[in-house]
Amino acid sequence: MSEAPLFTRTDPALGEFSLRPVDPPADAELLHCWVTHPKAVFWLMQDCDPAAVEKEFTRIAADPFHDAFLGLHNGSPAFLMERYDPAHRELVGIHTARPGDVGMHFLTAPTATPLHGFTLAVLTTVMEMLFVDPATRRVVVEPDARNTAVHALNKAVGFELRRTVSLPSKDACLSTCTRDQFLAAQGDHR
Incomplete structure (x- = not known):
């Protein structure tokens, strides 16, 4: 049986979004469909x-420095989020992590019936979950430099591009978003 949600928020236009820890044995088939889908090419799991x-x-x-969460939309699986400590994973030796930095990845499930504003609502949910923890002061992301769609979404929620960095599997746009930047961006969307 899957765990209860750790975080829930309601979007006025799209309904309820929640996150619970990934249950690897129970969720593997579903996640396999998502991470091997052509739209998930930047997750580098196409051949898994x-x-x-x-x-x-x-x-x-x-891993004590990495977590994965299954996102639900109105109770149905709809997105994936990973949280990591950039002082210990992903960006070691590339980014000087500050106290309160939290790394994040997210992926929306493939769908034949996209909802307008859905991915922005997912990213907003992810950011709200991360900032619920008072220890989180800044969210750090490193999406593939070719992923122009996610760069626009990141900017919409307050991320600021720091620089392009070379990682083993990609050239990435290292970007950060403080709590204040996120809150200011939310004001722009209301």
């Missing part, structure tokens, strides 16, 4: 089978 997806999310679940 369900067992490899389960193994990867089991590894994340055991």
